[in-house]
Amino acid sequence: MYTASTAFLEALNEAGVSHIFANLGSDHPALIEAVAEARAKGRAVPTLVTCPNEMVGMSAAHGFALVTGRPQAVLVHVECGTQALAGAVHNAAKGRVPMLVFAGASPFTQEGELTGSRNEFIQWIQDVFDQRGIVRGYMKYDNEIRTGRNIKQMVHRALQFSRSDPKGPVYLMGAREVMEEEIADLLIDPAAWQPIAPAALPPDGVEAVAEALGGARRPLIVTSYLGRNPAAVPELVRFAERLGAGVLESVPSAMNFPHDHPLYQGNQWNEPRQNPALASADLVLVLDSDVPWIPAVSRPSPEAAIFHVDVDPLKENMPLWYIAAKRVFRADAATALRQLGAALDRSGTDVGSAAASRAHYEALARTRRAELDALEAAEGDVPTPERLTAAIRRHVDDGTIVVNEGISNYHTIFNHLRMSRPGSIFASGGGSLGWCGGAALGMKLACPEKTVFSLAGDGSYMFSVPSSVFWMARQYDAPFLQVVYNNRGWKSPKLSALAVHPDGYASRANEIGVSFDPPPDYAGIAAAAGGAWACKVERADAIESAVAEAVRVVREERRSAVLDVWLPHL
Structure with a gap:
């Protein structure tokens, strides 16, 4: 048989999903059968990884996506398994990590009308009014699969959301009867569901930021997660070196800038003191950061010009968030850094204060390194x-x-x-x-x-x-x-x-x-x-x-x- 579940597995293959981190339940007979059939007939399906705990499974998908950039699938059992994902849902959402979570749902028939109809007592107890609502506040996209006839389109659309900046988890659910539905073979072109291309700075924004940087005496770059895109790191290194700018990591979740570089100003978290690099900067460029500083204890000088470039500059899922930025842009950091570097080249800007700025930040870095060496000794x-x-x-x-x-x-x-x-x-x-x-x-x-x-x-x-x-x-x-x-x-x-x-x-x-x-x-x-x-x-x-x-x-x-x-x- 070619069922909705067969098509679902094919769609995952087409999208480059190699692993399904699964916690199976009574709502998954169709998927279990489809996997077994594929294995018996030698058809490729994603590797099924048995996860005795749902949060572990989703955290594994999170880790996999961080090091590869490829979203994986998480398979859980109705609303109970959805809730058991627990804090892993929060982490994937706040970490902007792509993945697809699929949950079964209690059957919607009870007298044997369709294959998959209710046949276990738990299927009444696990039926809830808004299963998707459990995680809706954390997902980039959620939907219910209602027929197998467009299931591939649903999967690819969900993953298109997941892989587009700002990236994040998506959630689909489908009842047993739907996943058992026998359908005609589905052939589609996955290329029609590519992620949205990285955004760039607008031309007037490039010129405004480049002009301000060219005139800065002591520029500082603050970032938290730029390094999730490894290609952005060398762009940041070249840019900082040209300007003589210090680089400060605030609450980093990746390696954003080499920690042995003489312009590296360390990383700040909840330390109850003013950061000296932040205090001395006359221009602060915030790149991909959720918490660039904690204003109650550490902040830039009131005279400092602040510019903010981020894949998620509005922090749309944070009820309270603002910094006093002169200009704010939604853009990919690597793209923006290349644009700004090219603008400085075109204008022939001579960053005359770069040597003095570099000397200032290198001195701060040496002091910091000596303090760290003393702690180790x-x-x-x-x-x-x-x-x-x-x-x-x-x-x-x-x-x-x-x-x-x-x-x-x-x-x-x-x-x-x-x-x-x-x-x-x-x-x-x-x-x-x-x-x-x-x-x-x-x-x-x-x-x-x-x-x-x-x-x-x-x-x-x-x-x-x-x-x-x-x-x-x-x-x-x-x-x-x-x-x-x-x-x-x-x-x-x-x-x-x-x-x-x-x-x-x-x-x-x-x-x-x-x-x-x-x-x-x-x-x-x-x-x-x-x-x-x-x-x-x-x-x-x-x-x-x-x-x-x-x-x-x-x-x-x-x-x-x-x-x-x-x-x-x-």
């Missing part, structure tokens, strides 16, 4: 996050991808890994914890020749559902290194409370509800679930050897490894 018996990250850095090579969900150690991981290669380190771009394990798994499936390191706080690690993650890692031969920055609790809520009430009751309390002391056996969980190599490190002098052995296990034995490193107590 600090002595003591208890492991510190700086010494741990430095030890990990010594095993990073051109074949390494790093997942960063360090939360209170986000900045430490970016600071001390000193990554310089586009596409080498990623954060989720969102704020729902537990992304790290699934993301690392998805990246390893996408790039089996790479070594994947997942660096996460103990809170994030627990949220990541390690029992599912490490079972999947062994099942699908996707080993990676998981390092747990274990401070025995949620440090970030404590820091948030102290930032608002520095002298309050919570500041003097021994217990405020954020401690995991004594903690679970984090490494042991992974060993039990997926045969991972497990190690707990409680002394600083054991860090180097433990990291080296963990990396060896992953690279040579092709086995996951978990290092549970006990940092100073929160």
Whole structure:
């Protein structure tokens, strides 16, 4: 039979979807049959990856898309599975990551009128009025498949939305009867559903920004996620070098600018202090950033001219957002940087202050680097996050991808890994914890020749559902290194409370509800679930050897490894 489900799988193939991260249920008989038939007859279908937990599956699709640029499919069970995607939906939406989520739906007939009609009690209980509404606020597009006769067009249209800037997840659903529908073979041209071409700056905008940059004495570029497009990174390097401009990463979710470059001004997160590079700039060019600064603690000078170029400049899904920009443009960063560079060439602009600006930012960078070196050199018996990250850095090579969900150690991981290669380190771009394990798994499936390191706080690690993650890692031969920055609790809520009430009751309390002391056996969980190599490190002098052995296990034995490193107590 050629069914709607057969056509659905063909459409995924046509769109370049190679993996379906699936949590199957009673609404998927048609898809299960179509996959089995395709395998029996030797027809190509995407690889079905069994995901015992839905958030892990969607996080894996997220990681896969980050390192390849190709959206993958996530398959879940009716409204229950849709809800179980949980924070992964938030992360994909806020991180602007393309993927297609498909959920079944309870059958809409109950007396055997159509193939797939209700035959299990759960199908009454799982029938809800607005299943799509559960995730509508997070999806670029959502729809219900009502017939198999246009199912390919529906799939390709959804993925066209997903792959067009600003990218993001899309959601389709279909009831059993629809997915069982027998139809004529569907032949369409997938080229008719290409993503929208990257946007460029308007001509008057190019001239206005180029003129302002040419006259700036101390220009600064601020970015968060420009590096999700690896081609944009060398464009940014050339542009910054021509202007002598500093580059500051604010809440980065990718490697946007080489961290060993003399113009790199570091990365800022929630540090409660004014950033010196931001304060000294007379022109700030914001490129692809959701939070370029936190105005209550750090902001540009009131005299600084601000220009904003972004794939999502209005932040349409953020109820409160604004910066005092002179001009705002919706444009692709790589395209805009090429346009601005060409404009400077055409005008023959001599950026006369470039040498002085370069000297200023290079001096700030040297001071910052010396401070970081001092933190790594600090002595003591208890492991510190700086010494741990430095030890990990010594095993990073051109074949390494790093997942960063360090939360209170986000900045430490970016600071001390000193990554310089586009596409080498990623954060989720969102704020729902537990992304790290699934993301690392998805990246390893996408790039089996790479070594994947997942660096996460103990809170994030627990949220990541390690029992599912490490079972999947062994099942699908996707080993990676998981390092747990274990401070025995949620440090970030404590820091948030102290930032608002520095002298309050919570500041003097021994217990405020954020401690995991004594903690679970984090490494042991992974060993039990997926045969991972497990190690707990409680002394600083054991860090180097433990990291080296963990990396060896992953690279040579092709086995996951978990290092549970006990940092100073929160």
